[in-house]
Amino acid sequence: MLTIEGVTKRFGEAVAVDKVELNIPEGQMVGIIGRSGAGKSTLLRMINRLIDPSEGNILFDGTDITALKGSALRRWNRDCAMIFQQFNLVPRLDVLTNVLLGRLNHKSTFASLAGLYSREERLMAIAMLERLGVVQSALQPAGTLSGGQQQRVAIARAMMQEPRVVLADEPIASLDPMNAKVVMDSLADINKRDGITVVTNLHTLDTARTYCERIIGMFEGRVVFDGTPAELTAAEARRLYGVQNEGFSEAMTSTSLSADEDERPAPMRPLPGNRADTQLAEERARALA
Amino acid sequence: MTASSTIRPADATGHRRADGPLVDRWESEIRKRRLYTALTVGLIALLTLASLIFANETNAGKFFDRLPYFFDFFGDLVPRDALEPVRALFDLPSPYDNGSFKYDYPMGRHDFIGTLYIPEYFMAMLETLNIAILSTLIGFTFGFLLCFLASRNLVRNFWLRGTVRRLMELLRAFPEIVIAGFFVAIMSLGPIPAIAAVAIHTIGALGKLFFETVENADMKADEGLRAAGASWVERVRFGIVPQVIPNFMSYTLLRLEINVRASTIIGAVGGGGIGELLRLSISRGHEAKTLAIVFLLFCTIVAVDQFSAWLRRRLIGDQAFAVA
Numbered sequence: 159m160l161t162i163e164g165v166t167k168r169f170g171e172a173v174a175v176d177k178v179e180l181n182i183p184e185g186q187m188v189g190i191i192g193r194s195g196a197g198k199s200t201l202l203r204m205i206n207r208l209i210d211p212s213e214g215n216i217l218f219d220g221t222d223i224t225a226l227k228g229s230a231l232r233r234w235n236r237d238c239a240m241i242f243q244q245f246n247l248v249p250r251l252d253v254l255t256n257v258l259l260g261r262l263n264h265k266s267t268f269a270s271l272a273g274l275y276s277r278e279e280r281l282m283a284i285a286m287l288e289r290l291g292v293v294q295s296a297l298q299p300a301g302t303l304s305g306g307q308q309q310r311v312a313i314a315r316a317m318m319q320e321p322r323v324v325l326a327d328e329p330i331a332s333l334d335p336m337n338a339k340v341v342m343d344s345l346a347d348i349n350k351r352d353g354i355t356v357v358t359n360l361h362t363l364d365t366a367r368t369y370c371e372r373i374i375g376m377f378e379g380r381v382v383f384d385g386t387p388a389e390l391t392a393a394e395a396r397r398l399y400g401v402q403n404e405g406f407s408e409a410m411t412s413t414s415l416s417a418d419e420d421e422r423p424a425p426m427r428p429l430p431g432n433r434a435d436t437q438l439a440e441e442r443a444r445a446l447a
Numbered sequence: 448m449t450a451s452s453t454i455r456p457a458d459a460t461g462h463r464r465a466d467g468p469l470v471d472r473w474e475s476e477i478r479k480r481r482l483y484t485a486l487t488v489g490l491i492a493l494l495t496l497a498s499l500i501f502a503n504e505t506n507a508g509k510f511f512d513r514l515p516y517f518f519d520f521f522g523d524l525v526p527r528d529a530l531e532p533v534r535a536l537f538d539l540p541s542p543y544d545n546g547s548f549k550y551d552y553p554m555g556r557h558d559f560i561g562t563l564y565i566p567e568y569f570m571a572m573l574e575t576l577n578i579a580i581l582s583t584l585i586g587f588t589f590g591f592l593l594c595f596l597a598s599r600n601l602v603r604n605f606w607l608r609g610t611v612r613r614l615m616e617l618l619r620a621f622p623e624i625v626i627a628g629f630f631v632a633i634m635s636l637g638p639i640p641a642i643a644a645v646a647i648h649t650i651g652a653l654g655k656l657f658f659e660t661v662e663n664a665d666m667k668a669d670e671g672l673r674a675a676g677a678s679w680v681e682r683v684r685f686g687i688v689p690q691v692i693p694n695f696m697s698y699t700l701l702r703l704e705i706n707v708r709a710s711t712i713i714g715a716v717g718g719g720g721i722g723e724l725l726r727l728s729i730s731r732g733h734e735a736k737t738l739a740i741v742f743l744l745f746c747t748i749v750a751v752d753q754f755s756a757w758l759r760r761r762l763i764g765d766q767a768f769a770v771a
Binding site: 206208229232233234235236237239240242244245246247248249250251255259260262263267270271312315316319 | 678
C-alpha cells in the first residue's frame, strides 16, 4: 500500500505538486494523465525520492519513505524501480551489463566494481531479456539500440531490482505505436504476472483507458480526477486538459493502431491552397531527371 | 502571427524590411553586442601595445638593436666537420680526440651485451621518457581519483568540492621546474625529484581537465542508476566513467607529450636525463654534442606525438565517433 499524504513540491515560487492525497493498493495498475507541467513527473520522482517533497509524507506499508537516508534510501530506490522517457541506460555499456546494473543494490560496492555477478544473476538477466524480446542484442552497446528496444532493456533492468513498485515516467512518449504497444504490454504483464504495483504517467488517453484499471487526472499540481476508465468521460477529459469543446478529440493524439486504420484518410496530403512547395519539389525532380 | 512581428514584402533591393518592438529589441541587442566586441578588441590591442613598449624599455638592450646578433649563437654551433654530430650521437671515436671532454664520445657508452653498447644520449633520452611516462601514470591515477570529488554534478557538499579543487589548484600552481628545484634540494640530484615534480603538476592539471569533463557528462545514465539504488561509487563507475573515459585518455596522452618536454627541461636543474647533458654541453661549448642532443630530442618528441596520436585513435577512435 502506497500512501501519499498532503505532498507538495515547490520550485522557487512555482508549485509543481499541490497537496496531493492518494492511496494506491498493492498490485494496482495506475495511469496518471494530465497536461505537460501538471506535476505528473514531479510526483513520480518524489515517490522514488529522486527529488524530495517540500511538504507532506509518502508511506509504503507504514514506513515513511520521505524520512529515509543513506543505505535505507538506496534500498527504497531499489524496491521502487523507475522507467524513464529517455530510458536512462548507460549508452556505452552493453545491454547485458546494463541489465545487470539493476542488481547493484543487492551486492556490495566492492563486488559490483569487480564485476562479480553470480551465474544465477547472469541467467536471470538473460531470462529477463528473453521475456522482453531483446535477447538478440544482449552484447551490443545499449546506445546502438532503437528506442523501443532500449525501453525494454530499461524494463529488464528495473525487473532485475526485484521491485515492489514500478514507476514509469512517460515510458512510451518517444516511441512509435508498435513499440509503444510492446512496452505497455510488458508493463501490464509485469503487473499481472508478478503482481507488482505499476504507476505510469501517460500522454495518450486511450493508452490509459486500455491498460490501466485506475486513472488519476492531474491539473496544475492537484489531483482533479480519480476513477475507472469508464468514469473518464470526454467532458472530464476536456476539463482535465483545460480545452474548450472545439478541436479536441482523443483520436488526434492517439498512437493506437485500430482495425479501421486503412479506411481513414491519409493525414499527410498537400493542402489545396499551398501549391508553392509542391511546384518547387516537382521542378527539382525534373532538374534531377 | 501577431502584428508586432509582421514582415513586410521584399522591397526593390530584394532585402526584407522588418519592424515592430521585437525586431527593435533584437537590433538593439545586436548593436550592444557589436559595441562590446569592438571595445574588447580595442582594449586588447591597447594592452598589447603597452606591454610591447614596456618590454622593450625594460630590456637592457633594445630588441631591434640586438636582433643582428641573433644568429651569432648558431655560428658557435658549427662543428669541425659534418660527421662530428653523428659520432657524438653514436659514441664513435673522434679523429680530433685530444683527451678533453669535448671529443670523448666513446666514454659515455653503456655496456649492453658483449661488444654491443647503448650510446650515452640514447640512454639519457630513455631516462627522460621514463620520467615522463611514470609521472603521467601517477598523475592520471590521482587526477582520476580526485576529479569525481571536485565535480558539481556528483558532489553536492560545497566544502568537500572546494577543498579538492583548491588542492588541485595548489598542485598545478607552480611550474614543474620550481617544484623540481625544491625537491632537488631535499632529495638531491637524479630522476626521483623530477618524477615527483612532474607528477605533482600533472595531478593538478589533469584533475582540472577531468572534472570539467565529468561536469559535462550526461546525467541520464546516472539518474537511471540512482533509481536502481546504486551507491555513489557505483554510479560513478557505471554511469559516468564509461562516458568520460575516451576524453580522459585523450587528455592523458596530450599530457604525456607535454611531460616529455617538461622532464627534458627539468634535467637542466638537476633532474637527470637528457636535459642535464644538453645544459652541460651548451655551457661548455661542445657544439657537436649539442647538435646531436638537439637532433635526438627533436626526433623523440615528434615520435612521441605521432605515437600518442596513433594510440589515441586506436583507444578511443571507434567510441568517440560512435552514435551514442
